[in-house]
Amino acid sequence: MPRDTEDERIYRADCPTRPILDQIGDKWSMMVLAVLVPAPRRFNAIKRQLEGITQRVLTQTLRKLERNGMVRRRVLGGSPPGVEYALTPLGRSLQEPFAVLYDWTLAHIDAIQKHQEAYDREAVAAARDSD
Numbered sequence: 001m002p003r004d005t006e007d008e009r010i011y012r013a014d015c016p017t018r019p020i021l022d023q024i025g026d027k028w029s030m031m032v033l034a035v036l037v038p039a040p041r042r043f044n045a046i047k048r049q050l051e052g053i054t055q056r057v058l059t060q061t062l063r064k065l066e067r068n069g070m071v072r073r074r075v076l077g078g079s080p081p082g083v084e085y086a087l088t089p090l091g092r093s094l095q096e097p098f099a100v101l102y103d104w105t106l107a108h109i110d111a112i113q114k115h116q117e118a119y120d121r122e123a124v125a126a127a128r129d130s131d
Contacts, residue, residue: 020068023064023065023068024094026061028050028053028057028058028061029061029064029065030098031050031053032046032050032058032061032062032065032071032085033065033070033071033087033091033094033098034098035049035050036071036085036086036087036091037087037092037095039086040074040084040085040086040087041084041085041086042076042082042083042084042085043058043062043082043083043085046058046062046085062085065091066085068090069088069090069091070087070088070090070091070094071085071086071087071088071091072085072086072087072088073085074086
């Protein structure tokens with residue numbers, strides 16, 4: 001969370017933290033980083049592990065992560081040449097905060113699902129009442 005002295009700055013459109021927070025908060029970025037924790041992976045190996053991601057979205061995600069210094073891209077020799085992606089020290093430094101967030105999710109999933117179900121029931125009832 002932002003410190004009191006930074007509260008106003010973080011909400012400004014030109015705050016340099018915003019694009020970084022947007023990226024690391026993006027579901028695909030988090031998942032790509034998680035896939036790379038054990039070892040470097042080739043593009044198709046990453047894609048196979050992330051059910052539902054398109055080639056285009058994976059390419060965009062990897063480029064952003066590389067641009068921000070969280071992932072390193074290495075061209076492998078051979079025919080056809082391959083590309084391997086690995087976490088950089090900066091990318092690896094996100095392991096601990098992501099683990100805390102994941103643990104929080106596991107600890108609260110039941111409560112969250114109950115809230116979702118109650119909300120959905122109320123939304124259906126409200127829609128029915130407005131007809």
